[in-house]
Amino acid sequence: MSKPKDKDGKNTGTTRRDFLRKAGYAGAAALAGSATLMANTDNPDSQATWAEWFQGNYRLMTDQEKKEAIERLEKRYSAQYGKKVTVDDAPAIDGVLFGYALNIQKCIGCRRCVKACVKENNQSRTNTEIEWIRVIRMEKGQFSLEDMDKGYPAEAGFDHGVQVGGNAYKPAGVVLEGQHYYQPKKVPEKDAFYFPIACMQCEKPPCVKVCPVRTTYRDPDGIVVIDYNWCIGCRMCIGACPYWARRFNWGEPNLPKEEMNPKTHYLGNRPRMKGVAEKCTFCIQRSRRGRYTACVEVCPVGARKFGNLLDPESEVRRILARKRVFRLKADLNTYPKFFYFID
Amino acid sequence: MQTKTRFPIDFFSYALKGGAKYYAWLGFLSIFVVLWAYGNYFQLTEGMIITGLTDQTSWGLYLSNFVFLVGVAAAAVTVVFPAYIYKHEDLHKIAVLGEMLAIAAVVMCLLFVMAHMGRPDRLWHIIPVIGIYNWPHSMLTWDVLVLTGYLILNLVCGVYYLYKKYSGRPINKAFYLPLIYVACVWALSIHTVTAFLVNTMPSRPMWHHAVMPIKFITTAFAAGPALIIIAFLIIRDNTKLAIPDSVFDILSQIVVWCLGIALFLIFSEIVTEFYASTEHADGLKYLVLGKHGLHKLVPWFWTGITMMVASFILLLIPKVRRNLKVLPYICAMLFLGIWIDKGMGLLLPGFSPSPIGELSEYYPTTLEIFITAGNWALGFIVLTLLMKGAVGVILGEVKYGRSGQ
Numbered sequence: 001m002s003k004p005k006d007k008d009g010k011n012t013g014t015t016r017r018d019f020l021r022k023a024g025y026a027g028a029a030a031l032a033g034s035a036t037l038m039a040n041t042d043n044p045d046s047q048a049t050w051a052e053w054f055q056g057n058y059r060l061m062t063d064q065e066k067k068e069a070i071e072r073l074e075k076r077y078s079a080q081y082g083k084k085v086t087v088d089d090a091p092a093i094d095g096v097l098f099g100y101a102l103n104i105q106k107c108i109g110c111r112r113c114v115k116a117c118v119k120e121n122n123q124s125r126t127n128t129e130i131e132w133i134r135v136i137r138m139e140k141g142q143f144s145l146e147d148m149d150k151g152y153p154a155e156a157g158f159d160h161g162v163q164v165g166g167n168a169y170k171p172a173g174v175v176l177e178g179q180h181y182y183q184p185k186k187v188p189e190k191d192a193f194y195f196p197i198a199c200m201q202c203e204k205p206p207c208v209k210v211c212p213v214r215t216t217y218r219d220p221d222g223i224v225v226i227d228y229n230w231c232i233g234c235r236m237c238i239g240a241c242p243y244w245a246r247r248f249n250w251g252e253p254n255l256p257k258e259e260m261n262p263k264t265h266y267l268g269n270r271p272r273m274k275g276v277a278e279k280c281t282f283c284i285q286r287s288r289r290g291r292y293t294a295c296v297e298v299c300p301v302g303a304r305k306f307g308n309l310l311d312p313e314s315e316v317r318r319i320l321a322r323k324r325v326f327r328l329k330a331d332l333n334t335y336p337k338f339f340y341f342i343d
Numbered sequence: 344m345q346t347k348t349r350f351p352i353d354f355f356s357y358a359l360k361g362g363a364k365y366y367a368w369l370g371f372l373s374i375f376v377v378l379w380a381y382g383n384y385f386q387l388t389e390g391m392i393i394t395g396l397t398d399q400t401s402w403g404l405y406l407s408n409f410v411f412l413v414g415v416a417a418a419a420v421t422v423v424f425p426a427y428i429y430k431h432e433d434l435h436k437i438a439v440l441g442e443m444l445a446i447a448a449v450v451m452c453l454l455f456v457m458a459h460m461g462r463p464d465r466l467w468h469i470i471p472v473i474g475i476y477n478w479p480h481s482m483l484t485w486d487v488l489v490l491t492g493y494l495i496l497n498l499v500c501g502v503y504y505l506y507k508k509y510s511g512r513p514i515n516k517a518f519y520l521p522l523i524y525v526a527c528v529w530a531l532s533i534h535t536v537t538a539f540l541v542n543t544m545p546s547r548p549m550w551h552h553a554v555m556p557i558k559f560i561t562t563a564f565a566a567g568p569a570l571i572i573i574a575f576l577i578i579r580d581n582t583k584l585a586i587p588d589s590v591f592d593i594l595s596q597i598v599v600w601c602l603g604i605a606l607f608l609i610f611s612e613i614v615t616e617f618y619a620s621t622e623h624a625d626g627l628k629y630l631v632l633g634k635h636g637l638h639k640l641v642p643w644f645w646t647g648i649t650m651m652v653a654s655f656i657l658l659l660i661p662k663v664r665r666n667l668k669v670l671p672y673i674c675a676m677l678f679l680g681i682w683i684d685k686g687m688g689l690l691l692p693g694f695s696p697s698p699i700g701e702l703s704e705y706y707p708t709t710l711e712i713f714i715t716a717g718n719w720a721l722g723f724i725v726l727t728l729l730m731k732g733a734v735g736v737i738l739g740e741v742k743y744g745r746s747g748q
Contacts, residue, residue, distance in 0.1 A: 053464070053465075057468075057475055060475070127392070128392065128398075134699075136699065178700070179701070180699075180701070197699065206544070206545075206546065209480050209481065210480075210481050210482060210483065210544075211477055211481055212469050212476070212477050212481040212483040212484045212487070213468045213469050213474060213475050213476075213477060214475045214477045215468070230465070230468055230475075231461075231462065231465070232460055232461070232462045232463075232465045232466065232468050232469060233391070233460050233461020233462040233465075234459070234460055234461070234483060235401045235402060235459075235461065236481070236482075236483055238398070238401045239401065239402060239544055239546070239547065239693075240544050240546055241546055241698065242545065242546035242698045243698060243699070244398075244399075244697050244698045244699045244701075246398075247398050248391070248398055248401060248461065249390070249461070250390060250391045250392040250394075250396065250397075251389055251390040251391070251392030252389070252390060274389075274390035274391075274392075274461070275390055275391060275460075275461030275462040276461060276462065332545050332546075
């Protein structure tokens with residue numbers, strides 16, 4: 001599969017590489033001294049070799065370049081985290097378009113998915129704490145008898161006391177009037193329901209459109225990925241995402257060695273560096289190897305479903321066929337492949 | 344060939360010479376450059392975490408200043424256009440000073456873009472051929488294109504004009520005038536594209552309206568000439584260059600009418616959003632009235648509006664507008680007012696509420712303010728040197744063969 005990709009990659013990638021080699025050698029020789037010095041610091045960013053700095057966009061690399069890039073990373077990560085770290089480069093599988101369905105009726109707001117995601121995907125744990133999934137607690141809201149007459153205007157005056165509107169409702173959860181910092185003793189709470197969000201893997205992703213360097217793009221299996229090594233940190237994507245799905249590494253990520261998940265993918269959960277954007281990738285390191293995402297696996301109530309949208313027998317497709325389904329902010333024409341449903 | 348090598352030497356040695364006041368001004372600006380270096384040391388080593396930015400409010404002080412300064416850069420056209428299209432004689436003589444302002448403003452824009460970037464070391468990724476330039480899809484690449492083009496146009500026009508004056512040769516109109524005409528249109532493009540950069544995001548309903556580009560241009564053509572008026576008055580008071588009153592008259596007229604239109608557009612925007620009061624109005628409500636107990640931007644917004652309205656009313660009075668003792672203060676006030684309205688007053692409410700309805704307030708950190716002030720100071724140093732040198736050329740004090748060769 002992905003033959004045209006490789007062909008493209010050979011053309012563009014080689015030209016750029018050659019150019020940079022020539023341009024880079026002169027400067028690299030002079031800077032070799034400082035490079036050696038930098039390589040000895042604990043700062044993982046400084047340990048990035050010159051080759052890593054000079055490498056092209058992953059999408060356009062030749063197979064050989066990809067292999068080299070991955071070997072470099074595996075070496076660097078393994079040394080840094082004190083364990084054997086693998087970086088997968090599994091491409092999209094032919095005939096697979098990933099989709100997700102979430103049963104908001106079942107979700108109890110326990111946030112096990114959030115924690116499992118952080119653990120699986122090597123997010124920064126502290127300062128800044130990054131979570132790709134956020135669960136919004138939506139108030140059920142109510143209409144109250146006491147407030148029936150408390151409309152406005154309250155007194156007769158300019159508009160003759162004819163009411164133009166009322167106040168007999170409390171936020172009824174029909175729009176996104178919730179918050180994602182809830183800390184109850186027990187879930188589910190009586191007056192709330194829960195609305196988990198993460199990257200919607202839009203078919204028409206606004207974040208991809210605005211990226212000035214094409215570091216974020218849609219892969220053939222529908223996953224919107226990011227080449228962390230190519231990102232320039234302009235945060236246009238964060239501005240453009242209507243689902244607030246993207247996070248930024250404001251500082252050097254803090255990922256403790258012992259908590260680091262060594263099974264990584266180049267476009268997914270490999271450790272990030274400061275100054276780049278990241279987001280959910282449908283656990284690309286798992287899904288492209290035929291596994292469920294971490295959030296699906298951990299969900300105690302089975303609210304999360306994941307599968308191949310092109311396979312009529314897949315769980316997601318059966319949900320789309322049988323349940324009442326909606327997508328978030330459908331009016332924006334982003335066509336998310338993340339569906340919400342109720343039984 | 345020798346004239347060409349002497350020109351920059353003569354130009355900058357003249358620009359670097361001045362009285363005590365001149366050195367005091369440059370010294371004052373240099374203080375901020377030291378703070379800038381200090382701030383940058385931390386931002387470059389520790390990352391953007393030293394700023395007050397968050398995942399909620401991910402664009403802040405840096406990009407606000409960028410947006411504002413693109414306007415200032417574009418406003419050079421308010422000098423060049425009347426000079427070359429309307430053949431305003433007095434402006435024509437000093438039109439090159441407008442180009443100097445454009446160069447300095449674009450330099451500031453680039454400094455702010457660099458400060459905003461999380462990975463400035465990877466800037467080469469956006470360079471066509473060696474990197475990937477996602478054009479025409481990404482609005483940011485359009486912005487890079489028009490800003491770079493504008494910088495080049497102004498450098499070519501400005502340097503060419505000054506060099507010809509310097510070497511005492513006539514200007515080749517067939518070469519120069521078309522460039523000037525292109526630059527005039529190009530000036531509009533830089534601010535239009537910057538508006539498109541912001542308003543093409545339906546994820547941020549507060550920005551998603553078609554009034555943005557024209558509002559940008561009108562506020563720019565008020566704030567820009569306001570700064571030019573101040574600069575020209577300083578030049579008039581401190582150098583031998585006699586800038587006639589007619590120049591201030593036309594510039595202050597441009598200011599007052601553009602400001603009037605800008606206020607009208609702000610008013611239209613508020614009425615349109617507030618009347619229906621949909622969820623999409625929440626950003627503007629947060630800015631104008633505050634929301635859910637968060638009011639930080641409210642005094643900020645009203646200070647800006649008050650400054651703009653007050654300047655507009657004052658400038659409408661011909662006696663006040665023509666009083667060159669008062670004019671620079673009014674100009675300073677409206678410059679600040681527009682900086683508030685179009686800077687953080689525009690960007691921050693786009694992020695609060697966030698796309699999922701979360702309100703958050705952003706406070707720039709001290710280091711962020713250092714870097715911002717430093718960027719301004721660097722720009723003003725560039726502006727001062729370029730204007731000083733250009734004034735020398737216009738006066739004939741910087742001339743080939745004059746400086747004792």
